[in-house]
Amino acid sequence: GENVEQHPSTLSVQEGDSAVIKCTYSDSASNYFPWYKQELGKRPQLIIDIRSNVGEKKDQRIAVTLNKTAKHFSLHITETQPEDSAVYFCAASSGGSNYKLTFGKGTLLTVNP
Amino acid sequence: GAVVSQHPSWVICKSGTSVKIECRSLDFQATTMFWYRQFPKQSLMLMATSNEGSKATYEQGVEKDKFLINHASLTLSTLTVTSAHPEDSSFYICSAFGQYFGPGTRLTVT
Numbered sequence: 001g002e003n004v005e006q007h008p009s010t011l012s013v014q015e016g017d018s019a020v021i022k023c024t025y026s027d028s029a030s031n032y033f034p035w036y037k038q039e040l041g042k043r044p045q046l047i048i049d050i051r052s053n054v055g056e057k058k059d060q061r062i063a064v065t066l067n068k069t070a071k072h073f074s075l076h077i078t079e080t081q082p083e084d085s086a087v088y089f090c091a092a093s094s095g096g097s098n099y100k101l102t103f104g105k106g107t108l109l110t111v112n113p
Numbered sequence: 114g115a116v117v118s119q120h121p122s123w124v125i126c127k128s129g130t131s132v133k134i135e136c137r138s139l140d141f142q143a144t145t146m147f148w149y150r151q152f153p154k155q156s157l158m159l160m161a162t163s164n165e166g167s168k169a170t171y172e173q174g175v176e177k178d179k180f181l182i183n184h185a186s187l188t189l190s191t192l193t194v195t196s197a198h199p200e201d202s203s204f205y206i207c208s209a210f211g212q213y214f215g216p217g218t219r220l221t222v223t
Contacts, residue, residue: 001173034211041219044157046212089156091211098210100147103156 002027004092006104014112019080021107023090024072030092033066033073034101038087047088048075080111115141119207119215126197126222134192134218136207142187143209148180151204151217163190163207197222 003026013019025033031052036044050057050064050073057064061080066073077084087108091101116139126132136146146163161182162170169182181193194201199222206217 032211041217043206043214043216045214049212093211098145100159100162101157101208101211102159105156 002102004102004104010108012110019077021075023104025092029094032093034091035075036089082111082113085111115213117213117215119218123219131195136190136215138188146190147208148192149206
């Protein structure tokens, strides 16, 4: 089955700095790669996703890059703000968005004011 | 936007009892729902895929006789934890379409 590795497990940055979280996956059939933000005790929220036919996607301060050859994808957050502090999860799926997801272990991002 | 609700939001039960968790899609229909379990400070682990009108598909290591899943309609999927034990205490979350998550149910078994 699919295996998703996520690094780092914790990340602390100063407000205004950039944050990068990296994930690797094992199943070459995976074609959908979403990123979620989860605040303590709440549901995961989809913040951005990318499909295997695209190499990069950007939405305001958030961007995701995908390298299919190397089987890794990354989340980039620029101009971080304290409200960006949360746990971020990457995930992978081989059947598109309506298919089971395999999640990374998560990254606790702390943005210090 | 699509809304998924779960009920109850939290429940405390005694060891050996059963607990039913409901997951509803409020403004859309879902033939498939995914049930995840999340232990404190850990990631989401898929337990099973709920299919409307057919049997659920369970992930390896998940006891199907312990975690009963029923997808009775296109808007309702239920997870019943039978003979609950303290190690079943966790945060249970349902999801549709990979992006619509329910608010989760915090189960504590005493």
